[in-house]
Amino acid sequence: MKTDLLSVIDCAGSPRQRGRTHGEALRTAIAEKIMRWHDAIAEAYGVTAKTFIPRFLAATRFGDAVKRYTPHLAEEVAGIAEGSNIAHETAFALQLLDEEWWFGRSTGDGHCSSLAIAPCGPIPTIIAQTMDLPRWHDGAQVLLKTQDSEAGETMVFTSAGLIGLMGVSERGVGVCVNTLSQLAVSPTGLPVAFVMRGALACSSVSDAIRFLHDVPHASGQNYQLGDRQNIATVECSAGKVLPLATKSRCSLHTNHPLASDDRRSATIPLAGSDSSRGRLQSLHLDLDDVRVTTDDVKAALAACRAGGEVSLVAPQLATEPMTVGAVVYEIGERTKISVCAGPPSVEAWRDIGLGT
Known part of the structure; x- marks a missing residue:
């Protein structure tokens, strides 16, 4: 997708209403x-989606x-299902990207790259990543904008029908993620999209770290967190939640x-x-430099x-990964977003402010 074609969907009201708006608009x-x-399911797992999805949902308690x-x-x-006129089971299964991969025994260890950079003088906190997914997600990229009294x-970057891939709030909290498929999983844990x-x-x-400790995790995942004062990198899995010690400004x-x-x-190594x-x-x-700026981050991505x-x-096969999006979140006095709706090596960036 070209970045200038990326839609921003205003999702107001209650959670159910926000979901309906998302579903109807997309x-x-x-x-x-x-x-x-x-x-893609048929190609990856050798069974039809009609067989795989019910089997997947019946074997798990997400x-x-x-x-x-x-x-x-x-x-x-539930609102997404209503708004898009699809079965609730289908809407729920759409949320389970990482969980589908390990349940279906997909090969590979993922392909996202993420970073968190602590504030330094006039340079604000920066959280960023590339989001690499199978090419069949290309064309479904979207930004969801919600409003909360607190x-x-x-602003959440996502794929149509999915509650979120990565996001940032006007309050000044950013979350980026990358798969850790080597780590322990649980069929009763909280899936990655909901954890994010x-x-x-x-x-x-600090509140986000407490949340990560309080919930059971369905999948191995790394969470890059940042607010106006701090950053944190937390590796999560079914059996451990482990904040990483950062030795420099960049994680x-x-x-x-x-x-x-x-x-x-x-x-599994x-x-x-x-x-x-x-x-x-x-x-x-x-990026191993205390003087790292947003432009440096964009170049690295x-x-x-x-x-x-x-x-x-973009690869030839729809089931192979590509960078379907990249984000850079600057969390300072104001929260700013730079977003790219495809590989940043070939696509342009678009700047968006929050609360403006």
Whole structure:
């Protein structure tokens, strides 16, 4: 998708109303995405979506965790189903990206790169990432803008029908994520999309860390957190929530654990793929400097070094990963967003202010 085609959907009212607005505004995009998703399921797992999705939902209890820990988001998903005129089971399964991958035994360890940079003098806190997903998500990118009496405006980058991939609030909390498929999973935990939105609703980094400790985790995931004063990097899995000690102003992460040993299986190496290690090295080459600025971050997210491509251009196959979006959140006196609706190596950035 071209960045200038990226829609911003105003989702006002109660959680159910916000979901309905999302579903109604993106009804066509959601329907088209579901068709591509079903084709991808058949290709990836060798069974039809009609068989796989009921089997997936019956074998897991994610809904119980969602209703207990993030009931407002359960209502939002119900609203998405109503607004887009799809079955609730389909709308709920659309939220379970990481969970589908480990349940279906998808190969690979993911392909997102994230970072958190602590404030320094006039340079504000910066949280950023590339969001790399199978190419069938391309064309479904969207920004959801919500309004809350406490958090103010919140802007969430997502794929049509999904409650969120990464986001930032006017109150000054940003959340970015990257998959850690090597770590332990749970069929009764809280799925990543709901964890991300739950952390985003917190008032500070310290509150978000408490939230991450309080909820059970369905999937291995790294959460990059930032507010106006602090940053934090937290590796989460079914058995551990582990904040990482940062040795410099920059905390950089890709798709292998840097500290957690809560291994999903004894046969899965924690070292990660060559791609994950190569992308981490690329980030370090570009960002290990106390003077890092937003422009430096954008350049790092656009890097295409051989063996460490942070920005992934569209592949031939719909099931292979590409960078469907990238964000840079500046959290200072005001919260600012730079967003790219595709690989930042080839697509333009768009700047957006919150609360303006």
